[in-house]
Amino acid sequence: MNEPIVQFNNIHKSFDGVNVLNGVDLSIQPSEKIALIGASGSGKTTLIRLLMTLESPTAGSILINGQNLWQMEKNNRLRPANEKHLQKIRGDIGMVFQHFNLFPHLTALNNCTLALIQGKKKSKKEAEALAIQMLERVGLQNHLHSYPNQLSGGQQQRVAIARALVMKPKVILFDEVTSALDPELVDEVLEVIRDLAASEEMAMILVTHEMKFALDVADRVIFLDNGVIAEQGTPSEVIEQSDNKRLKTFLHRFRK
Amino acid sequence: MDIINFQFTDIFDAALAWENLPFILSGISMTLAVSLIGMAIGLMLGLILALLRGSSYWFFRWPARIYISFMRGTPMLVFLFILYFGLPMIGIQLSAITAASIGFGLNSAAYIAEINRSSLNSVDKGQWESAKALNLSYWTTLQKIILPQATRIAIPPLTNVFMNLVKSTSLAAVITVPELFQKTQIVVGRTYDAMTMYILVALIYWAICVIISFIQDRLEARFSKYV
Numbered sequence: 015m016n017e018p019i020v021q022f023n024n025i026h027k028s029f030d031g032v033n034v035l036n037g038v039d040l041s042i043q044p045s046e047k048i049a050l051i052g053a054s055g056s057g058k059t060t061l062i063r064l065l066m067t068l069e070s071p072t073a074g075s076i077l078i079n080g081q082n083l084w085q086m087e088k089n090n091r092l093r094p095a096n097e098k099h100l101q102k103i104r105g106d107i108g109m110v111f112q113h114f115n116l117f118p119h120l121t122a123l124n125n126c127t128l129a130l131i132q133g134k135k136k137s138k139k140e141a142e143a144l145a146i147q148m149l150e151r152v153g154l155q156n157h158l159h160s161y162p163n164q165l166s167g168g169q170q171q172r173v174a175i176a177r178a179l180v181m182k183p184k185v186i187l188f189d190e191v192t193s194a195l196d197p198e199l200v201d202e203v204l205e206v207i208r209d210l211a212a213s214e215e216m217a218m219i220l221v222t223h224e225m226k227f228a229l230d231v232a233d234r235v236i237f238l239d240n241g242v243i244a245e246q247g248t249p250s251e252v253i254e255q256s257d258n259k260r261l262k263t264f265l266h267r268f269r270k
Numbered sequence: 271m272d273i274i275n276f277q278f279t280d281i282f283d284a285a286l287a288w289e290n291l292p293f294i295l296s297g298i299s300m301t302l303a304v305s306l307i308g309m310a311i312g313l314m315l316g317l318i319l320a321l322l323r324g325s326s327y328w329f330f331r332w333p334a335r336i337y338i339s340f341m342r343g344t345p346m347l348v349f350l351f352i353l354y355f356g357l358p359m360i361g362i363q364l365s366a367i368t369a370a371s372i373g374f375g376l377n378s379a380a381y382i383a384e385i386n387r388s389s390l391n392s393v394d395k396g397q398w399e400s401a402k403a404l405n406l407s408y409w410t411t412l413q414k415i416i417l418p419q420a421t422r423i424a425i426p427p428l429t430n431v432f433m434n435l436v437k438s439t440s441l442a443a444v445i446t447v448p449e450l451f452q453k454t455q456i457v458v459g460r461t462y463d464a465m466t467m468y469i470l471v472a473l474i475y476w477a478i479c480v481i482i483s484f485i486q487d488r489l490e491a492r493f494s495k496y497v
Contacts, residue, residue: 015289072432105405119418119496161496
């Protein structure tokens with residue numbers, strides 16, 4: 015087994031005294047595809063938001079490529095990470111959000127080139143070539159110059175995926191990316207992710223309520239319940255064969 | 271005025287107004303110059319104050335709050351007097367135009383800071399999060415993502431501030447700035463027809479504000495094309 019690309023060690027997170035994560039230990043291998051499932055409030059989204067540094071853990075540590083994300087070494091002592099340290103380490107992580115969070119004042123193309131030019135210091139020409147290639151890959155070659163408000167929800171989410179991919183992350187996080195879409199637009203987004211999962215080497219963590227999709231795409235399914243990992247294994251082990259009562263109740267609700 | 275023998279020229283003598291219009295209009299460039307310089311100072315300082323006001327550090331936040339509170343809580347005329355008549359007491363002599371431009375700038379900055387703060391806060395939090403997920407720095411996020419969106423939200427209230435500023439420049443007449451209102455007062459002293467001249471200058475201020483409103487509409491349309 016390789017060195018894990020991401021490692022959560024005894025992660026706790028609480029909001030205003032309410033415990034959301036209660037000691038999560040999890041290792042993720044490079045190129046592993048993980049589906050995180052669980053009821054609302056089980057801590058799925060919080061777990062990936064910690065990895066993206068959108069929240070900070072109450073206790074525990076997260077390692078990315080063996081480097082401590084939330085702590086840094088200074089004068090041989092561990093100190094809370096500063097923004098510079100976080101920026102250095104989270105460059106390997108990308109995220110696609112439930113509500114797309116595209117930049118509304120920028121075209122699809124400029125949404126994808128902004129971070130390449132400003133962050134990765136690519137030339138405009140180089141950034142546009144990479145962005146066009148990625149937008150073509152998600153089937154949006156005819157919408158390069160469209161603003162987000164001129165695109166359907168599914169198209170916007172595909173721009174968001176292209177925008178994350180163009181940064182070449184080693185780990186990409188999908189936070190319920192189809193939850194905000196009309197039912198008829200869900201498939202086009204799932205198809206793009208399915209294609210990525212089959213062809214890309216990067217690790218993926220998908221927070222999803224699409225059980226069939228999780229079964230198809232994931233190498234491992236993790237069921238979070240009350241802020242802990244209650245069950246994990248291959249998709250068929252977790253979704254079809256598990257005896258976990260809470261998991262069965264959860265799955266039953268989705269099969270209704 | 272004898273109400274029975276009332277004539278329209280008693281209220282507004284068009285011929286006299288026309289005759290004195292060029293002299294009064296000669297003050298318009300000063301009115302606009304003081305307004306524009308004041309607005310420029312206000313916009314720059316207003317942005318800095320808004321960022322300080324929103325800082326998580328109290329030693330940035332509190333001075334900004336006190337400044338805003340002081341400026342919003344003191345009459346503009348008093349502040350102009352402090353700058354023009356007060357500062358010479360400590361050896362700082364400003365020209366009337368400089369005092370007016372700085373005074374209006376420093377004062378409008380307080381209002382602009384509050385507009386900027388609410389506009390910055392009204393940009394969806396998800397925009398900051400996306401920027402973080404793309405590993406953009408705070409300043410790049412602010413400059414390339416947040417400010418363009420906040421600007422669209424801020425255009426209508428900022429236009430109101432600018433209109434108020436244009437109208438408030440009439441106060442600068444008191445410290446001898448040769449702007450529209452001061453020119454009007456000179457004409458009033460010469461012609462003794464206060465009604466005609468003050469109506470005339472009111473119409474000029476109104477015309478300026480109509481043009482500003484037109485520019486506001488164009489700016490709003492331009493910034494709203496993606497909404």
